[in-house]
Amino acid sequence: MALLPIVEAQTRLLALAGRTPVERAALAQAAGRWAAAPIVARRTQPASDLSAMDGYAIRFDDLPGPWKVIGESAAGAAFPGSVAPGEAVRIFTGAPLPAGADCVLVQEEADREGDALHLQGDGPAHRGRNVRRRGLDFAEGDILIAAGERITPARLALAAVAGHAELAVHRPVRVAIAATGDELVPPGARIGPAQLPESNRAMLAAQIADLPIELIDLGILPDRIDALSQAFSAVDADLLVTSGGASVGDHDLVRPALEAAGAVIDFWRIALRPGKPMMAGRRDAMMVIGLPGNPVSVFVTTLLFVRPLIAAWAGAADPFPPGQTAVLGEMLPANGDRTDYLRAALVDGKVFASTVQDSSMLRTLARSNCLIIREPHAPPAESGEMVEILNIA
Numbered sequence: 001m002a003l004l005p006i007v008e009a010q011t012r013l014l015a016l017a018g019r020t021p022v023e024r025a026a027l028a029q030a031a032g033r034w035a036a037a038p039i040v041a042r043r044t045q046p047a048s049d050l051s052a053m054d055g056y057a058i059r060f061d062d063l064p065g066p067w068k069v070i071g072e073s074a075a076g077a078a079f080p081g082s083v084a085p086g087e088a089v090r091i092f093t094g095a096p097l098p099a100g101a102d103c104v105l106v107q108e109e110a111d112r113e114g115d116a117l118h119l120q121g122d123g124p125a126h127r128g129r130n131v132r133r134r135g136l137d138f139a140e141g142d143i144l145i146a147a148g149e150r151i152t153p154a155r156l157a158l159a160a161v162a163g164h165a166e167l168a169v170h171r172p173v174r175v176a177i178a179a180t181g182d183e184l185v186p187p188g189a190r191i192g193p194a195q196l197p198e199s200n201r202a203m204l205a206a207q208i209a210d211l212p213i214e215l216i217d218l219g220i221l222p223d224r225i226d227a228l229s230q231a232f233s234a235v236d237a238d239l240l241v242t243s244g245g246a247s248v249g250d251h252d253l254v255r256p257a258l259e260a261a262g263a264v265i266d267f268w269r270i271a272l273r274p275g276k277p278m279m280a281g282r283r284d285a286m287m288v289i290g291l292p293g294n295p296v297s298v299f300v301t302t303l304l305f306v307r308p309l310i311a312a313w314a315g316a317a318d319p320f321p322p323g324q325t326a327v328l329g330e331m332l333p334a335n336g337d338r339t340d341y342l343r344a345a346l347v348d349g350k351v352f353a354s355t356v357q358d359s360s361m362l363r364t365l366a367r368s369n370c371l372i373i374r375e376p377h378a379p380p381a382e383s384g385e386m387v388e389i390l391n392i393a
Contacts, residue, residue: 003271006304006339010320012267013280013305016287017313020171020238027160030151033169033212034315039145039155042163045137049097053130056088056110056117057101060127067117073098088117097131104130138162148317170315175208176237177201178218180228180244180254181293186220199362200243200291200298207302211310228257237286238313241306244293254290255279263288271338271376274359275301287313294359300341300371303390323373325386326351332387335378343368344389351389369393 004012022036051057051073058067067088073079075094083089083100091097091104109121124130138144144162145155151167159167184198185191198220205215221231223245232240245254255265263283268290270278274297279290289306291298303321311319329350332342342353343364353372354364373388374381381387 003269003276003338004267005271009267009270009272009278009280010305010308013289013309014312014319016266016280016282017309019315020173020313022168023171024166025169026166027156027164030159030167030169031153031156032151032210033172034150034311034317035145035147036168036170036315038143038147039159039162039164039167041138041140041142041144044135044140045161046132046134048134050132051091051093051095051097051104051130052132053104053106054092055104055106055108055130057083057091057098058088058103058105058124059083059085059101060103060124060129062086063119063123065117065119065123069112069115069117071098102127102131106130146317148315150316170212170313172212172214173239173310173313174214174216174237175310176216176218176235176240177204178221178231178240178242180221180223180242182223184220184244199295200293203295204241204243204291204298204302204306207299208307208310211307212314213310223253225253225257225260228253229260232258232261232263232283232288235286239287239289239306239310240283241289241291241302243291243298245290252277258283258288258290272300272304273336273338273340274357275304275341276338278305280305292359295362296343296359296365299365299392303371303392304341321390323388323390326370326389328372328381328383328385328387330383332372332374332381334380335374335376337376339376340372340374341390342372342374344370344372346370346389346391351387 067086069090070087071079072090073095074092078096079089079098083098089098103124105123111118111120144158179198179201183196185195187197216237221228242254245252263281265279265281268279269276275292277292278301281288291301308319326346327350329352342357344351344353346369370389370391
């Protein structure tokens with residue numbers, strides 16, 4: 001069976017997905033999710049001309065003064081009257097500019113004795129100086145956040161100031177995760193010579209923790225088709241992600257167990273290193289992804305497939321991780337027939353690949369802050385060349 005190119009596998013994976021239902025969520029619960037509809041300003045900000053400085057609201061034509069101070073304007077307590085020629089109003093940052101005034105004399109350039117105000121300095125350079133004009137940030141009816149954009153902390157604040165107490169977002173994705181393998185034991189448990197502490201579930205859960213999900217942990221499942229298929233049949237989730245048992249050995253039982261549970265596998269085996277044995281399909285409305293067992297393979301396939309799938313399901317317009325380029329710090333040999341994701345360290349603007357890239361080596365992954373992407377059959381790359389990377393820390 002020919003290996004599937006990564007881009008084709010990603011395209012087919014997202015084609016299998018839909019969208020979770022739209023719901024309205026309070027601002028605090030909408031954080032980190034994706035807008036299901038455009039978020040439109042319900043008001044103009046600022047709603048009126050405001051002072052950008054502490055000082056005195058004056059008429060530009062009255063410069064260089066003097067003025068008579070007739071009142072005060074503070075945030076939340078606007079001066080109720082208007083400013084006539086020769087008059088000034090004490091004003092504070094964020095306070096509404098009184099009618100008649102068109103600039104602010106900053107307090108450092110003002111000399112006041114009682115109600116008498118004199119210029120001490122150059123004064124405002126032009127009409128409108130030190131004033132935040134009405135609608136400077138946005139106007140009522142403006143589209144502030146497009147559908148498919150993530151609700152970041154800044155966008156959350158923007159929506160609040162625009163008059164929204166709740167937002168239309170997609171329901172969190174229900175994600176079930178399971179590890180398979182008779183050799184696995186829970187972390188910290190007493191371990192025999194042929195056993196291994198299970199690490200993939202904790203890593204996978206941490207990799208998707210910032211996404212809008214409801215996590216279902218199925219634990220460690222044994223290498224028996226009946227037990228696996230029974231567990232898979234009972235899952236009620238949008239997405240089932242397994243690790244281990246995805247290859248072609250006698251104990252790699254995830255695919256036949258998924259098929260016994262009613263799943264239809266869409267693709268299996270990708271032109272990727274590490275992570276070639278990954279598979280994906282559906283069981284009725286539930287998506288299934290079978291990841292390899294090696295921890296580094298799980299990390300890379302989660303980054304390239306699991307996270308984008310969840311993000312797309314949750315409404316992201318652009319669910320894939322952003323790439324960037326870096327200067328190669330040392331020579332890399334020619335690549336083989338699979339896209340290679342090399343663990344690497346970006347140091348002082350240059351990127352260095354780890355010497356050993358075995359997919360079982362977690363310490364190498366933990367010491368890396370990026371992955372160097374090497375396309376299939378890429379020629380040798382010399383130090384100083386630009387290479388594509390993905391940040392992972």
